[in-house]
Amino acid sequence: MATNNTLNQALNTQPQKVSAKNASIKVLLESPTIQAKFQNVLKDKSSGFVSSVLNVVNTNGYLADAQPMSIMTSAMVAATLDLPIDPNLGYAYIVPFNGKNKETGRWEKKAQLIIGYKGYIQLAQRSGQYRKLNVAPIPEGAFISWDPLAEELKYDFTKATSDKAVGYAGYFELLNGFTKTVYWTRDQVEAHRVANNKAKDKRALTGVWRDNYDAMATKTVLRSMLGRWGILSIEMQNAVSKDEKAQTLDDNDQLVEDRLDITDDATSADDGVTPEIKDEKSKTKNGGSKTHVRGEDPDLTEQQKHDIYNAINGDKK
Numbered sequence: 395m396a397t398n399n400t401l402n403q404a405l406n407t408q409p410q411k412v413s414a415k416n417a418s419i420k421v422l423l424e425s426p427t428i429q430a431k432f433q434n435v436l437k438d439k440s441s442g443f444v445s446s447v448l449n450v451v452n453t454n455g456y457l458a459d460a461q462p463m464s465i466m467t468s469a470m471v472a473a474t475l476d477l478p479i480d481p482n483l484g485y486a487y488i489v490p491f492n493g494k495n496k497e498t499g500r501w502e503k504k505a506q507l508i509i510g511y512k513g514y515i516q517l518a519q520r521s522g523q524y525r526k527l528n529v530a531p532i533p534e535g536a537f538i539s540w541d542p543l544a545e546e547l548k549y550d551f552t553k554a555t556s557d558k559a560v561g562y563a564g565y566f567e568l569l570n571g572f573t574k575t576v577y578w579t580r581d582q583v584e585a586h587r588v589a590n591n592k593a594k595d596k597r598a599l600t601g602v603w604r605d606n607y608d609a610m611a612t613k614t615v616l617r618s619m620l621g622r623w624g625i626l627s628i629e630m631q632n633a634v635s636k637d638e639k640a641q642t643l644d645d646n647d648q649l650v651e652d653r654l655d656i657t658d659d660a661t662s663a664d665d666g667v668t669p670e671i672k673d674e675k676s677k678t679k680n681g682g683s684k685t686h687v688r689g690e691d692p693d694l695t696e697q698q699k700h701d702i703y704n705a706i707n708g709d710k711k
Contacts, residue, residue, distance in 0.1 A: 419451050419462045428466070435473045443473055450479055450488055457505060460490040464504040471636050475629065477513045481602075484609060485513040489601045491592050501594070508602055509637045511613035514620060517633055518566075523625045526567040529616040531559035531608050532577075545575040562611050564619040574623045576615060583611045590638065 422428060423444050432440040447469045451458050457465065468488045472479045477486040487508045492501045511529060518524050535555030538548035547563055560580055567573045578586075587603060587610075588596050603610050620626070621634050 419465050420448060422462055422466055423447065431470070432473060435470070436476070439476075440473075443469075443478075446478065446480055447488075450481070454490075456490045456503070457488060460503045460505040464506070468505045468507040471507045475509075475513070475517065475633055477509065477516065479507075483512070484510045485516060486510060487602055491601065492594065493592065506638065507636065508610075509613070509617075509633055510602075511609060511616050514613065514616050514630075514633065517627075517630050518620060518624065520629065521625055521627045523568055524566055525569050526565065528566075529562065529564040529612045529619070531612060532561045532563055534558045534560050537561055540577045542577070547575055547577050559608055559611065562608075562615045564612075564615045566619065566624060568625065574619060576619045578611075578615050578618075580611075583614055586614055587611075 429440070429444070432444055436443050447465070451465060465488060469479065472486045472488070475486070479486050479488050481487050487510060488505050489508055490503050490505050493504050494500070495502050515527060518527055532549055533551070533554040533556060535553050536549045536551045537560050538550060540547050540561075549563075562578050562580075562583060564576045565574070591597070591600075591603075599607070617634065617637065620630065624630070626634070
């Protein structure tokens with residue numbers, strides 16, 4: 395099984411080595427090994443998706459400065475969920491954020507995938523279990539009352555006094571007749587945003603939250619509603635576990651938080667595990683023993699190393 399770690403190691407152990415961190419996203423995407431992985435996941439759509447990755451990076455100066463392997467990981471997560479990453483579509487976004495390197499103590503720019511509310515609706519639709527599904531902001535003046543026990547939300551959009559949202563409501567009905575209504579006040583959404591903000595200033599509006607607050611707020615409510623009460627297919631569970639996931643570096647300065655396989659058909663033993671469980675596993679790092687669940691050799695094959703080395707160093711022989 396090959397993960398981001400082994401891919402980085404392969405890039406850094408070749409003759410006349412070129413660091414994976416210093417290799418551009420374009421160079422990495424030209425690697426036959428990585429191209430084959432996208433082809434395996436997306437079939438005929440792989441070429442267009444790879445082009446969209448380059449376009450997103452080239453049109454976002456902040457993202458262009460992020461670590462290439464973190465961009466690659468985010469792109470592969472989006473590919474496995476079959477969600478487009480064009481920010482204009484609103485299904486999924488690859489965004490940069492600052493994270494502290496535990497080794498150097500310095501802040502570094504890395505990328506992560508954020509799934510938009512349209513992406514969650516798309517994933518729910520694919521399950522074929524939802525008769526109705528919607529989420530919407532409640533504008534100022536339109537809100538009347540909310541009874542969380544009886545799940546009765548009263549509103550009148552004709553009485554809206556402005557476009558500013560004072561809350562966000564979500565609703566779904568399954569084919570079996572089960573229904574759920576939720577309502578979050580703007581203060582509740584803001585408290586959630588601050589608690590999960592990875593920026594130095596947690597209250598500062600950054601990234602997608604700054605550019606489209608209402609879209610991210612409705613997504614937050616939708617994700618919570620579906621995660622707690624909806625029907626979660628394997629695809630939806632994948633989305634919930636990987637969405638907005640913070641990325642960290644290990645002692646060797648390698649990306650380890652997602653362990654997304656981007657070089658072969660195997661899957662990591664950690665894939666799909668919730669962050670809480672992974673936190674428990676990480677506690678064994680200094681005092682406990684580390685168990686390898688799978689027995690496969692984690693290294694890339696010699697041919698894969700050769701392909702990546704050629705892509706980075708321009709050797710087309």
